[in-house]
Amino acid sequence: NAGVMQNPRHLVRRRGQEARLRCSPMKGHSHVYWYRQLPEEGLKFMVYLQKENIIDESGMPKERFSAEFPKEGPSILRIQQVVRGDSAAYFCASSPNRGQTGELFFGEGSRLTVL
């Protein structure tokens, strides 16, 4: 059973470009969470999605960031007009249930560098 798959593992963008990060949850998992880890900082929750629904986006920056989890295909975290402060590791986690008592399984992360 493959784990949580994230791609790309590393992404370099120039300021003003767009970054798209993809996450395929573990088989049988329908709950996806995105976290961001800034250098020397802890992981911060960004958004929680189920298929075709955003459940909680309280951790998402108000502008330039969006996320989706379509009926078919991976979850996508999209960052428009990237700035240097967006440079970070972005982690996706999945869970088979709502998550109140369940375990979250994390991917290897996508490391974004903005030049």
Place this chain on the structure above:
Amino acid sequence: KQEVTQIPAALSVPEGENLVLNCSFTDSAIYNLQWFRQDPGKGLTSLLLIQSSQREQTSGRLNASLDKSSGRSTLYIAASQPGDSATYLCAANGGSQGNLIFGKGTKLSVKP
């Protein structure tokens, strides 16, 4: 608002030593607490998950305890090995949505 703190931020021990990593949280109304390991440039590997109704969980040389009333959890590593060198993160699950609130981690170095 839940806050999770891990002390110490870094720890260096000789091989073979038993050690304890500490995690504290401000809101005792949690559903569970999860310990992770993170190697440099890598993702998070789940080590142990303790439900709010449990006091401890064990896996091999690892033992995690949970005391909700005092807002503390500890990760005990027995007979440490150089391969245990990594950053250890604890995360509290207190929201109805299952979001984890992470501490900043303890960076462990086990010297041969």
